[in-house]
């Protein structure tokens with residue numbers, strides 16, 4: 001408190017960050033490895049604001065692991081400040097970040113996330129491949145089974161019954177097949193699917209156009225961030241559910257508005273593999289109130 005005027009004085013701290021993007025899904029990456037960093041949800045929301053803050057889809061926090069036998073802990077926060085379990089495009093940016101900052105020289109690293117260990121590898125050509133773990137197909141309290149063979153469910157959204165597949169890549173996804181992603185009602189239905197009462201944890205809403213069995217186009221309305229130019233776990237969930245339904249065959253080229261990923265899955269209990277780029281945009285620092 002200021003002695004003379006009896007007002008509380010705001011205290012600021014400089015937060016250094018690296019702005020990164022993985023096929024247009026953008027992040028700030030913060031080093032909580034060299035020294036601990038704690039950011040509350042309000043601060044993250046302010047930083048994520050594209051007009052009054054830095055602007056990003058997710059904030060990635062690099063930390064020391066809390067379990068044995070892994071190299072790093074990787075925490076993910078959506079633009080709305082909520083902490084989430086998994087982020088595919090972020091995982092690739094994470095690997096590039098720890099290499100560029102010389103936090104490791106290992107090309108293959110073991111990373112602790114809120115939903116288990118992922119294994120990203122920096123390739124010689126600069127791309128990053130990530131073992132994203134096994135997909136899980138949980139009915140996440142979706143109401144009506146439309147077709148048991150096809151493993152889809154009917155979800156009543158506004159005036160439409162959407163046929164969806166549900167898949168978890170550590171985080172939850174609902175995927176709908178559409179004729180054309182360019183005209184699909186992503187902005188209108190995305191938020192309604194995200195907050196549908198049948199998804200108590202909310203959900204990432206994917207809209208997938210099948211070009212052929214090795215090629216899809218995808219838009220995702222992300223939980224906690226809105227529609228992004230790309231969603232890595234969304235791509236994994238769309239491909240895994242498409243392969244499981246017999247609509248796709250591994251590997252699959254996934255075209256998003258921000259770029260392309262290659263997703264491979266051999267089915268059953270096998271992990272999903274994701275390959276794509278990760279790039280640094282700029283380094284910066286910003287004062288935040290503490």
Ligand SMILES: N[C@@H](CCC[C@H](N)C(=O)O)C(=O)O
Pocket residue numbers: 025057058078084085086087088089090171172204222223224225228230231232233234
């Ligand atoms: N952009 C991400 C996913 C980030 C988390 C997601 N919005 C959620 O809430 O689960 C990706 O590339 O996977």
